[in-house]
Amino acid sequence: MQNSFTEENYLKIIHNLSGRDDLEVSTNALAESTATRAASVTDMLRKLAEKGLIHYKKYQGVRLTEEGQKVALKVIRKHRLWEVFLVEKLGFGWDEVHDIAEELEHIPSDRLVERLDAYLDHPQFDPHGDPIPDAKGNMPAPDYLKLSDIPLGHRALMMGVLEHTPAFLQHLDRSGLTLGCEIEIKEVNEFDKSAQIQINSQRTLFISQEVSRNVLVQRL
Amino acid sequence: MQNSFTEENYLKIIHNLSGRDDLEVSTNALAESTATRAASVTDMLRKLAEKGLIHYKKYQGVRLTEEGQKVALKVIRKHRLWEVFLVEKLGFGWDEVHDIAEELEHIPSDRLVERLDAYLDHPQFDPHGDPIPDAKGNMPAPDYLKLSDIPLGHRALMMGVLEHTPAFLQHLDRSGLTLGCEIEIKEVNEFDKSAQIQINSQRTLFISQEVSRNVLVQRL
DNA sequence: AAAAAAATTTAGGGCTGTCTAAAAATGTAT
């Protein structure tokens, strides 16, 4: 009674959409995220409920059960560990690894995951700054701020991103914004919230609000 | 028009069964290797023929087309590279890696394969001594002998195995028979072809014909 | 060259995961 590739994807997506507060996830939201139609989602929800992986009442949205949560966190753990491997060991850019990890996350061996984790020195975060659940399914929930919420004149460390598209990540690369860099807000334009920032007390840079809302930081 | 997981497995198995001489492979042999029934094999053969990956005439057995050969060798390349990774980098035993590689071989990224190959320093052989095709699909066909064909008193280097089951590989481990070891035939019992051999000019060992027929060697 | 045996294909279905179209339930607005 193994979970299929597709079932794992649904569970992972339900986890991501329900957020830290474990909100109900709607059929339409799942249809959007899985790139399928609402009718297909309903079929799958029935099956996942049957297997005890989600709480599902018709027309009421879904939440993961304890068991479903465990499966989702295992998939997320594998995804993020493989991303670390691809970047740290194989030299991929952080903009290239998501789609490959999307496949690798479904390779089933527990022994493989644990050895990979050890080989990578038990990393806490993936290349995008997302936390990696441990083998027991514990995942820290760091409370980062959006760069757009840092007040003028203050400094912060870049810790992650909200947007994971290659286009956005490549844009950050070209701007010199990488995980761990120190950012100081030098100027904010009121009418469009674009900003001038200084990176590592050196180069200064103009960024749009679109960028500053998708960069996660920790105040200094 | 990507090939499915299942299609790739059929192509790889057809390649392995047709051997160096590219012999025709029978429906029953495929049913056996894929652990399915002959009727299911026929369905798949029709589809693979449709896609131009095999030559198939009803009741005549199958052979790979040029295109099918290319796909099969890519899958074999990935399988064997992942096996090297699992043994060399993650510390798995050669008896543990086959099933995991059976999954990893279907991960599709070409860039991933080439980077993995480079990371492993372009290995020529997998942990079982099987040759790894290069990126263009060229695979050397080493002409090893079975240990059972080495005459009394002669020496040989262990280069590979014919049998890949965990049970057999673990038996070799317990016997101290590893790739690269030097073997001298000290004595052969006529009635059951069991033999006494000496490993690396040190320890001597009794082995059954079952073992000596499944160990590949190169004469010294 | 039949007849018998073995191998292979065809017929008819099942299960998974998807779809479109239609029906039902829920939410919103007057």
Place this chain on the structure above:
DNA sequence: ATACATTTTTAGACAGCCCTAAATTTTTTT
């Protein structure tokens, strides 16, 4: 409260890959 809009579920179907049972073709034996 009723009508309209939106969301969700049901109905019916299809492609991929598998199955058993029956028919057909090839191979082997007599």
